[in-house]
Amino acid sequence: MNLLLLQPEDLGAPSQQHNLVTLSDERAKHIRSVLRASIGDTLKVGLLNGLTGNAEIRAISERSVSLEFELHTPPPPKLPLTLLLALPRPKMAKRIIRAATELGVSEIILLNSYRVDKSYWQSPLVSNESLTGAMLEGLEQAGDTILPSINRELRFKPFVEDKLPSLLQHKMGLFAHPYSTQAVPTKITQPSLLAIGPEGGFIPYECEKLTEAGLQGFSLGPRILKTETAVSAIIARLFL
C-alpha cells in the first residue's frame, strides 16, 4: 500500500482540506501491523475520487488509529483508455482488474464471448464488491484515488452491434489478435478502446464483428501471452 485511501464516509466534513480522521477497520490494522507506524509518522493519503496529500499519525491504540491529514495534490492522470475485456477466469479477473487500475485505465467493460465459460459470471470473485476491492487495491498501490468505471456486457452481439460504434466515437479502437500482421502502436495519446479476448482468443466471427464495429487487430509478436501478462504488456506498450 503506497497510499492510504480515505472514504468520504470516514470524514465528518469532506469539504475541509485540513482534518482529523479515526480509522478502526482493516486500514488501522495495516498501519499498525504491516507499516508498523508510530505516533508522528507520516503517510501518503488520498480521498476516494478526490485529492491526495499527507497524514500524520496522532494516536494509535489497540483498536484504532487517528490521523491528521491535508489534501492538496491531484492524483496521477488516468490513461484515456477503455479496456474491453472478455471476462477472464474469476481469480485471474481480479488480478487483471487490479493491474489495469494500477496502470491507470479509466473505464473497464467486461464482455461475454464464445470462449468465456458461462459459470464465470456467477462467481462471487467477480461480484461488484469483489471487483471494487481489487480496484481499491490497485489505487492504493499506484497512489491513485479515482475508481475506474466498470460495466458488464453479457451479450456479445447486441453490445458490439449497438453500443460499441458509439463508444468508439473519437476513439482509436484496437484489439489484440495473435495472427494479425499489424504491430501494436506505441506512445499513443488519443483516447482509445482496447479489446482483449479470452484465453484462446476471440473466435473468427467475433473478430469480424469487432472489425466491422471499427476496431483494428494488432499482434504483439510470435509469443502468445496469458491474458494477465498481455494486459500489462499492451497497455505499457501503448501508453507508458
Place this chain on the structure above:
Amino acid sequence: MNLLLLQPEDLGAPSQQHNLVTLSDERAKHIRSVLRASIGDTLKVGLLNGLTGNAEIRAISERSVSLEFELHTPPPPKLPLTLLLALPRPKMAKRIIRAATELGVSEIILLNSYRVDKSYWQSPLVSNESLTGAMLEGLEQAGDTILPSINRELRFKPFVEDKLPSLLQHKMGLFAHPYSTQAVPTKITQPSLLAIGPEGGFIPYECEKLTEAGLQGFSLGPRILKTETAVSAIIARLFL
C-alpha cells in the same frame, strides 16, 4: 497451453525428426480433458530446448495418448535480456517467472535485497522444481521451448561488487526506480540487464551500489506498480 512440450526422455531417439511418442502423465490428461482432442486432431508441439512442430493424435486411451510428430521450426527468438529480480513473495515469484518466460527473458537472477524477507528463500514455492514448473508453463503458453537460465544470489553486496560488472559487459544495465527522472527507454535491441527491486523498492544504499556497478535508474512515471505488473510493463516497453 498453446504448445505441448516434449521432454528428451519422452523420445526413444531424440535426433529423429519424425517420430512417435506415447504420453501417460499430466500432458495426456490435459489433451483428453482440457483440449478434448480426438484421434486425427493436430497439436503444436516442441521439444524442450529444441525445435517446434506439429503432432497428430494416433491413439487415445484412458491412460495414454500417442502422437506422431514432426519438428521443423525454431522457437520464437528470445529477448537479449537478463532479469535481475529481488526475490518477490514466493507465490508472486512463481507468477512473475512464468510471465518473464512467456515474454522471452533469456536469463533470470534472483537476488537478495534489504526488503526481501529472509524466509522467502526457504519457501518450497521457489525451489528449483517449482520455478522450473513455472517456466515450463510459460514456455507452453508462449509456444517456446528454451528454458531461461535461473540463478540465485543470496548476498547482495558481493554479487553487485564482484559479479555484476562483468555480467554488464556489452550490456545496457537498467534498474526501475520510482523516483528517477529518466524515462524508460523503448524498442531497444542491444543485450540488456534489467534490475527490479522488491515491493517497497531497493533501499538508497542498494541504488547507489547498482549505480556504481553501471546500472542506470529509470522511472515508469508517477504510478508505483506492483512487481508483477511492473515486470510485464517494463519488458514490453523496452522490447516489444
